[in-house]
Amino acid sequence: MLKLFIGNKTYSSWSLRGWLACKQSGLPFEEVVVPLYDEAWDKRREGAEFAPSSGKVPILWDGEAVVWDSLAIVEYLNEASGGERFWPADPVARAMARSMAAEMHSGYQALRREHSMNIRRIHPPAPLSEAVQADVARVMEIWAQARARFGGEGDFLFGEFGAVDIMYAPVVTRLITYSIPVARFAVPYMQAVIQHPWMQDWIAGAQAEDWVIEKFEAPQEAR
Secondary structure: EEEEEEEOOOOOHHHHHHHHHHHHOOOOEEEEEEOOOOOOHHOOOOOOHHHOOOOOOOOEOOOOEEEEOOOHHHHHHHHHOOOOOOOOOOHHHHHHHHHHHHHHOOOHHHHHHHOOOOOOOOOOOOOOOHHHHHHHHHHHHHHHHHHHHHOOOEEEOEEOOOOHHHHHHHHHHHHHHHHHHOOOOOOHHHHHHHHHHHHHHHHOOOOOOOOOHHHHOOOOOOO
């Protein structure tokens, strides 16, 4: 059986992506939550389970196979589940979806840095840095393109829930947590993501956690 190591559900955005990918695959998996940054973290991350990723989560084990990057986990599970669950069937849509996922994987550094994930909090609106404003504008731009070109009658970016929605799910939570203004069209999409049964399960798990990481609790000021 697959075994997925993840961090705190409240704070770990990359863990959320790996976990959603496992759910999307339809394959049975064991979930192991490890508290990030507690007193045992430095020692725990030196264990054999984390050695391939140098202590980072998520990390997925499948027998002797190990995958430790969220986008790589998506691709591994796409293959393991038959190649039909994650990406649009249409090659033009699939090309855009892969590009959007890759952009999420490597981009939006200001949004990540200045607005860390905290799924248990909703902060009042606050001024955004210019860099974060640019990140949010870009997210709105490509979400709008995907919805207009390929969303059809579905609720998600390419109609059905898939890899791109998995990659952007933590962005949705950040936009909500920090009360960041979004385009009108984005609101129903964000609601669909948050209301997805898997997201509701993840949020419930976060609410049940008793770990608190202080540096991720306070809203950060615009720079």
